[in-house]
Amino acid sequence: MVEEVESNGLADQTGLIASGISLSFGGQKVLDSVDIHLEPGRVHAITGENGAGKSSLAKVIAGIYRSESGSISFNGANLNLKDPRSALTQGITLIHQEPLIFPDLSIGENIFAGNLPKRGPKIDWDLVFQRSRALLDKLGSNLDVRTSAGTLSIADQQMLEIAAAMSYEAKVWIFDETTAPLTPTEVARLFGLINELKQQECAIGIVTHHMDEVFTISDDITVLRNGKKVVQLLTQNTTKNEVVSHMVGRELDNQTQCAERTDQEIAFQIQNATGPGFQAVDFTIQRGEIFGIAGLVGAGRTELARAIFGITKPTSGQLKLDGQPYEVNNPGEAIKAGVVLVPEDRRGAGLCIEQSILDNTTLPGLNRFASKIGILSRNKAITTVLPKLDDLATKYQSLDQPVGQLSGGNQQKVVLTKWLLEEPKLLILDEPTRGVDIGAKADVHRQIRHLASQGVAILLISSDLPEVLSLSDRIGVMRKGEIVGTLAAAEATEALVVSLASGGQG
Amino acid sequence: MRRNILPGLLIVLVAVIGNRLSPNFLDFAYLRDSATLVAELGLIAVGMNFIITSGNIDLSVGSNMVLTACITAKFMVGGMPAPLALLLGVGIGTLLGWLNGVLITYFRAPSFLITVATMAMYRGAAKALLGPQSVKAPSGIVGIDTQTFAGLTIPLLILLVTASIGAFVMQKTIFGSWVVAVGSNSRTALYSGVPVARVVRTSYTLTGFICGIAAMLMLSRLGLARHDLAMGSELDIITIVVVGGTAIQGGAANVIGSLLAFILIALLRSVMGVANFTAEYQMTIIGILLIGMVLANRLPLKLILQKLRPKSQRAP
Amino acid sequence: MxxxxxxxxxxxAAYALLPRLFTADSTNSILLWLPxxxxxxLGEFLVVVAGGIDISVGSIMGFSSMTVGIVFKANPSMPLPLAILVAVVCGLILGLINGALVARAKLPPLIVTIGTLATFRGLAFLIAKGETITGSYVPDSFTKLSNHGIPLGEVTLNWLAITSILCTAAFLWFTTNTALGRSIFAFGGQPEGxxxxxxxxxxxxTTVxxxxxxxxxxxxxxxxxxxGQAQPGSAGSGFELTVIATVAIAGTKLTGGAGSIGKLVVAAIGVSALNVALSIQGISDDWQTLVYGSVLLVMVCADSFRRRSEVVV
Known part of the structure; x- marks a missing residue:
C-alpha cells in the first residue's frame, strides 16, 4: 500500500538537494548521513521525535550549523553554506520556532535588518519603509512600519521574520515548528501563506511533530530517527499511524484508561482570584484529582501557575490549601507550604543544565540533607534521590552527570524527581511533556497518575489536548485570562475544548 | 583536580625562574614574607570566589579596602581605642560590601556597572577624606605581618583559615550550593525556592566583611593609610580567582584552586620584584596572565581531554 | 518635547547656582575638555550599543599619547596630520587586540579589557623607557590645536573641538546610514536574532x-x-570612568541595542561643564572621582530601574 519514493532524488536536479549531511556535537552524532530533497512547488514535512535531528537538519540547510560531510545543491549548483548570510543570499530561509526581534528598532528596520537597501553609499530609508509596508500589506497586516517593534505579540514577531524572508525573495523556505506559539486563526493564515509560496514554485520544508499539520499541508514526508533518515513517504499514500510507527520505531500501546475516582476532601481552592494575566479565576482540586487546564498560548494559564507558585502575586481573591489560607510571596514559601511547579521552560527555569543530577534534584530541599548547622551529607542525598529516579525509570550514567547530557525526557524526569522529594500537596505541571519523546512521555504520564492515586492534587496545564483529555478528571478551559468553562472528563471532547478555548461558540 | 594542574605547573615555572634570578629565592622565610605582602589580595579573592560563582563581579573591592583603612585610621588618630576602631573597620567594610549587594539586587542592575561606580565612589571618598595626605596608624597596631605562629605570619594564617572555611562553605553547606545554583541559572534557582537576591546580597556582604579584615591587615602592615593604596588590586584578585579555576561566567567554584593561584601570584610578584620590574610592568604581566588563563580555559581543552579519556566515560 | x-x-539649575559657568572664559574651558x-x-558608545564594554580606553590614550610624543621627539618637524594618524593607528591596533579577544576568542569583554587596561599601560611604559614627554618635545603648533581655532566672539572653537565635532558627524552618518552601523544596533539588541x-x-x-x-x-x-606633556603612568589614567559615565548619562541602554549620539553630545558637554564647574567652585581634584562615581551610580540605577519591569523572572 505504501509506495516508497527513491531515497536519493538526485535524478531530478531542480530544488534543494542535501545529501550525506552529518553533524555532531561534542562527539555525539546528531545527524548521520541524511539526504533530503526539497522540490519546487511542494511542501516537504520533516518529522520525527524530539532529538531525532529535525531542527538540526533545518539549521544545516540554513547555514547556521556546518555539515561535517555531504553536499547541498540548489537547482543543480553546489552551495557553500558557511554562515546564515550565505544561505540567505542564495535564497534559503529558515523561519524559527521562536521569533527573535530587535526591540529597539523600528518594524521596518526589523524586516530589513541585515539586508537594508542602499542608494549609493547610503541606506535608502524611504525604500525600507515603503517596501516593508508593501510586504506587510501582502501578509495582511496593518502594523505601522515606523514604530518600534518592542511590544509586538509573538504572532506579529513571527510575521516580521516571514516578511524579512520575503524581502530576500527566498526560493527555499523551511518552517521550524512555527505553529507552536500561534492561535488556530494565525495557523490557518500561516498555512494559507505556505500554499501561496507553493504556488510560486518555492521549495518548502516544514519541521513538525504534529501529525495533523503533516497531513494538512505536506506533499512529501521525511521521517528522522536518532539522526538518521528512516524513510521518505508520499503524504497521499500513507497514514498517521504509519508515520508515527516510523518515528518511534515500534508500535505504541495507548494506555489512556482513567481510573474511576470517588470524591475526596478538597486540597486546593482558588476563589475569585485576579492577578497579572488572569481574572476572576475560581476552581477547586480534590486530593488525588488531576485538574487539567486547557487553552491557547497566551490565555493566562502560565500566568496563573506562576501566581499560585509565588513568582507573581494575585491582586485579589482567596487561595486555600488544605482548608488553610494560602498566601505566599516567593517560590520558597510555596514549596514550604507544599506547592511545587514543573515549569514550561525546562532548560531555562527547571534545571541548572551544567550541574549534576544530584545537585539539581536536591536543590529545593537542601536542608533535608544537612545537619543542624547546615553541613550537607552527600550520602543522605544519594540514598534519598536514587529510588525516586528509579521509580521514574530515569536513564543516566551517574548521579554526578550534568543534566545537560540527558535526553529531554530524562531531563523532565529529573525535574519531577526534584519535586517528588518535596512530597507536595499540590503539583503544578506546565507543559510537562513538551519536547519529551513518546517513550518518556508515557513514563511521565504514569507517574502523574501514580501521584494522584497517592492523594496529590495535580494542576495540569498542557497545550497537548489528547494529554489533557486522557489524564484529567476535570478540565478547566481558559480564554483571555478567565476560566470560560469546566468540563468533567466524561463530557470533554477535543472539539468542545477547542471551541471554548478559541471562543468559537457562545 | 585537573583544574589545578595548570596553576601548579606555573608555580613550578615561576619558582625555577626565581631560583635562577636569585640563589636565595627559594628560602622559606623569604617566600613567606613576600607572600605576606599580598596576603590581603588572597583573602579578598576568597570572597570574590562567591561573587563570581554567583554570576556576578565586584570591581570595588580594592576601593572598599582603602576607604575602610582610611576611615579607621582617621578614627584611631582621633583617639578611638584601637580594638574598637578595628571592629568598626571590619563593620565599615561589611557595610560597603552590603551596599553593593543591595544596589545590585534592588535595581537588578548589571553588577559590573554598579561596582565600577562604587569603585570610583569608595576611592573618591577616601581621596575626599584625606586628600593627598597619609594617616599614620598608632604604633600599637602596627606590625602584625611580622609576627609568626607555627612558622607562618599572622596574615597568611588568617588567609589559610579563611580559604579553608570558604572552601568548606562552598562545597559542603546549603549556602554554597545556593551560590553555585544562582550562578548556574538564577531563574531555575528562584523556581527551586532559592532566595536568589539574598544569596547575592550575602555574597557581597561576606566579601565586604573580608575586605574589612583585609583593610585592617593592610593598615597594620603598612602602618598608614592613603587614598592611592592598592590601586588596581581588583586585577590581582580577579586573576587569582580565574587562575584558580573558578568559572568566570559563574556556576563552578574552586576556592582551594584560588589558594594555589594566590601562591602563584605571590611568587610571581616576588620574582618580578627581584627582577626589578616596576609596578606598571608587574601589572602588565598580571594582566597578560589573566587574559592568558581565560583564553586557556576557553581553548578546546575539554575536547582534547575527552579524546584522551577512555571511551566508557564519554558523554553519550 | x-x-x-x-x-x-x-x-x-546650573545657571542659578553657578552663573560663572556661562561666561566666555568658562565656555573656553569647557571646550578644552569637550573634545x-x-x-x-563616541567609541565607547558603539561598544556599549553592541552589548560590550571597553575599560581599556584610558590606557590606550596613554599609549598613543606616549607614542606621538616619542615620534615628535625623534622628528620635531613631523607634519601634524601624520602625528594624528600615528595616534589613531596606535589606538586602532590596540583596539583590534581587544576585538580579537572578544570576537574571535569569545572572552567576556569586561575581563578582556581589565586585562588589557593593565597590559596597554605597561606597553606605554615599555615604549617610554622610563621617560616622560615634556613640553619641550611637543611642537607649539601641536599644542596650539587645543587653544586656537575659529573665533566666535570671545569664544574660540579650537581645532580639537572641531575635530571631535567632525568625528561626531561621521559617527552619526555611520550609525544611521550604513548597513554596518545599523547592524551594531541590531546585534546589541538581540545577538541571536x-x-x-x-x-x-x-x-x-571587531569593528566596535x-x-x-x-x-x-x-x-x-x-x-x-x-x-602639552604626557607621563606613561598618568596620561589617560582613569579616563575610562569619565567616558563610561558620559555614555551612561546619555541614556544609552547599558545592556546594548539602543542609544542616541545626539544625547551623547549633550552628555559630553554636561560632563565637560561639570569638570569646569568643579574647578570654578574650587572643589579640588580630590572630589572629582567621588562625583563621577556618584553620577555614574545614579545613572546605572536609574537605567536599570526603568527597565526593571522588563526583566521577567
Missing part, C-alpha cells in the same frame, strides 16, 4: 572595539595637545 526637559532643567570626552565617548539575519558577531565586535581603540588613540593625541 519631553526629552528637552531634563537638560533644560539642568542648565537652568577629549566626546571623542573617546542578528545571527539569523546573517549579521556576524565577529564582524560587529577597533573603532573604540581608534577613537581612544585620537583622544591620546588630543591629550598631548591639550596638556
Amino acid at each position: 519631553k526629552r528637552f526637559i531634563v537638560p533644560l532643567l539642568v542648565i537652568v 577629549l570626552v566626546l571623542t573617546v565617548a 542578528a545571527l539569523r539575519r546573517g549579521i556576524a558577531a565577529t564582524r560587529i565586535q 572595539y577597533a573603532l573604540s581603540g581608534a577613537m581612544a588613540g585620537l583622544g591620546g593625541a588630543m591629550y598631548l595637545s591639550r596638556f
Whole structure:
C-alpha cells in the first residue's frame, strides 16, 4: 500500500538537494548521513521525535550549523553554506520556532535588518519603509512600519521574520515548528501563506511533530530517527499511524484508561482570584484529582501557575490549601507550604543544565540533607534521590552527570524527581511533556497518575489536548485570562475544548 | 583536580625562574614574607570566589579596602581605642560590601556597572577624606605581618583559615550550593525556592566583611593609610580567582584552586620584584596572565581531554 | 518635547547656582575638555550599543599619547596630520587586540579589557623607557590645536573641538546610514536574532572595539595637545570612568541595542561643564572621582530601574 519514493532524488536536479549531511556535537552524532530533497512547488514535512535531528537538519540547510560531510545543491549548483548570510543570499530561509526581534528598532528596520537597501553609499530609508509596508500589506497586516517593534505579540514577531524572508525573495523556505506559539486563526493564515509560496514554485520544508499539520499541508514526508533518515513517504499514500510507527520505531500501546475516582476532601481552592494575566479565576482540586487546564498560548494559564507558585502575586481573591489560607510571596514559601511547579521552560527555569543530577534534584530541599548547622551529607542525598529516579525509570550514567547530557525526557524526569522529594500537596505541571519523546512521555504520564492515586492534587496545564483529555478528571478551559468553562472528563471532547478555548461558540 | 594542574605547573615555572634570578629565592622565610605582602589580595579573592560563582563581579573591592583603612585610621588618630576602631573597620567594610549587594539586587542592575561606580565612589571618598595626605596608624597596631605562629605570619594564617572555611562553605553547606545554583541559572534557582537576591546580597556582604579584615591587615602592615593604596588590586584578585579555576561566567567554584593561584601570584610578584620590574610592568604581566588563563580555559581543552579519556566515560 | 526637559532643567539649575559657568572664559574651558570626552565617548558608545564594554580606553590614550610624543621627539618637524594618524593607528591596533579577544576568542569583554587596561599601560611604559614627554618635545603648533581655532566672539572653537565635532558627524552618518552601523544596533539588541539575519558577531565586535581603540588613540593625541606633556603612568589614567559615565548619562541602554549620539553630545558637554564647574567652585581634584562615581551610580540605577519591569523572572 505504501509506495516508497527513491531515497536519493538526485535524478531530478531542480530544488534543494542535501545529501550525506552529518553533524555532531561534542562527539555525539546528531545527524548521520541524511539526504533530503526539497522540490519546487511542494511542501516537504520533516518529522520525527524530539532529538531525532529535525531542527538540526533545518539549521544545516540554513547555514547556521556546518555539515561535517555531504553536499547541498540548489537547482543543480553546489552551495557553500558557511554562515546564515550565505544561505540567505542564495535564497534559503529558515523561519524559527521562536521569533527573535530587535526591540529597539523600528518594524521596518526589523524586516530589513541585515539586508537594508542602499542608494549609493547610503541606506535608502524611504525604500525600507515603503517596501516593508508593501510586504506587510501582502501578509495582511496593518502594523505601522515606523514604530518600534518592542511590544509586538509573538504572532506579529513571527510575521516580521516571514516578511524579512520575503524581502530576500527566498526560493527555499523551511518552517521550524512555527505553529507552536500561534492561535488556530494565525495557523490557518500561516498555512494559507505556505500554499501561496507553493504556488510560486518555492521549495518548502516544514519541521513538525504534529501529525495533523503533516497531513494538512505536506506533499512529501521525511521521517528522522536518532539522526538518521528512516524513510521518505508520499503524504497521499500513507497514514498517521504509519508515520508515527516510523518515528518511534515500534508500535505504541495507548494506555489512556482513567481510573474511576470517588470524591475526596478538597486540597486546593482558588476563589475569585485576579492577578497579572488572569481574572476572576475560581476552581477547586480534590486530593488525588488531576485538574487539567486547557487553552491557547497566551490565555493566562502560565500566568496563573506562576501566581499560585509565588513568582507573581494575585491582586485579589482567596487561595486555600488544605482548608488553610494560602498566601505566599516567593517560590520558597510555596514549596514550604507544599506547592511545587514543573515549569514550561525546562532548560531555562527547571534545571541548572551544567550541574549534576544530584545537585539539581536536591536543590529545593537542601536542608533535608544537612545537619543542624547546615553541613550537607552527600550520602543522605544519594540514598534519598536514587529510588525516586528509579521509580521514574530515569536513564543516566551517574548521579554526578550534568543534566545537560540527558535526553529531554530524562531531563523532565529529573525535574519531577526534584519535586517528588518535596512530597507536595499540590503539583503544578506546565507543559510537562513538551519536547519529551513518546517513550518518556508515557513514563511521565504514569507517574502523574501514580501521584494522584497517592492523594496529590495535580494542576495540569498542557497545550497537548489528547494529554489533557486522557489524564484529567476535570478540565478547566481558559480564554483571555478567565476560566470560560469546566468540563468533567466524561463530557470533554477535543472539539468542545477547542471551541471554548478559541471562543468559537457562545 | 585537573583544574589545578595548570596553576601548579606555573608555580613550578615561576619558582625555577626565581631560583635562577636569585640563589636565595627559594628560602622559606623569604617566600613567606613576600607572600605576606599580598596576603590581603588572597583573602579578598576568597570572597570574590562567591561573587563570581554567583554570576556576578565586584570591581570595588580594592576601593572598599582603602576607604575602610582610611576611615579607621582617621578614627584611631582621633583617639578611638584601637580594638574598637578595628571592629568598626571590619563593620565599615561589611557595610560597603552590603551596599553593593543591595544596589545590585534592588535595581537588578548589571553588577559590573554598579561596582565600577562604587569603585570610583569608595576611592573618591577616601581621596575626599584625606586628600593627598597619609594617616599614620598608632604604633600599637602596627606590625602584625611580622609576627609568626607555627612558622607562618599572622596574615597568611588568617588567609589559610579563611580559604579553608570558604572552601568548606562552598562545597559542603546549603549556602554554597545556593551560590553555585544562582550562578548556574538564577531563574531555575528562584523556581527551586532559592532566595536568589539574598544569596547575592550575602555574597557581597561576606566579601565586604573580608575586605574589612583585609583593610585592617593592610593598615597594620603598612602602618598608614592613603587614598592611592592598592590601586588596581581588583586585577590581582580577579586573576587569582580565574587562575584558580573558578568559572568566570559563574556556576563552578574552586576556592582551594584560588589558594594555589594566590601562591602563584605571590611568587610571581616576588620574582618580578627581584627582577626589578616596576609596578606598571608587574601589572602588565598580571594582566597578560589573566587574559592568558581565560583564553586557556576557553581553548578546546575539554575536547582534547575527552579524546584522551577512555571511551566508557564519554558523554553519550 | 519631553526629552528637552531634563537638560533644560539642568542648565537652568546650573545657571542659578553657578552663573560663572556661562561666561566666555568658562565656555573656553569647557571646550578644552569637550573634545577629549566626546571623542573617546563616541567609541565607547558603539561598544556599549553592541552589548560590550571597553575599560581599556584610558590606557590606550596613554599609549598613543606616549607614542606621538616619542615620534615628535625623534622628528620635531613631523607634519601634524601624520602625528594624528600615528595616534589613531596606535589606538586602532590596540583596539583590534581587544576585538580579537572578544570576537574571535569569545572572552567576556569586561575581563578582556581589565586585562588589557593593565597590559596597554605597561606597553606605554615599555615604549617610554622610563621617560616622560615634556613640553619641550611637543611642537607649539601641536599644542596650539587645543587653544586656537575659529573665533566666535570671545569664544574660540579650537581645532580639537572641531575635530571631535567632525568625528561626531561621521559617527552619526555611520550609525544611521550604513548597513554596518545599523547592524551594531541590531546585534546589541538581540545577538541571536542578528545571527539569523546573517549579521556576524565577529564582524560587529571587531569593528566596535577597533573603532573604540581608534577613537581612544585620537583622544591620546588630543591629550598631548591639550596638556602639552604626557607621563606613561598618568596620561589617560582613569579616563575610562569619565567616558563610561558620559555614555551612561546619555541614556544609552547599558545592556546594548539602543542609544542616541545626539544625547551623547549633550552628555559630553554636561560632563565637560561639570569638570569646569568643579574647578570654578574650587572643589579640588580630590572630589572629582567621588562625583563621577556618584553620577555614574545614579545613572546605572536609574537605567536599570526603568527597565526593571522588563526583566521577567
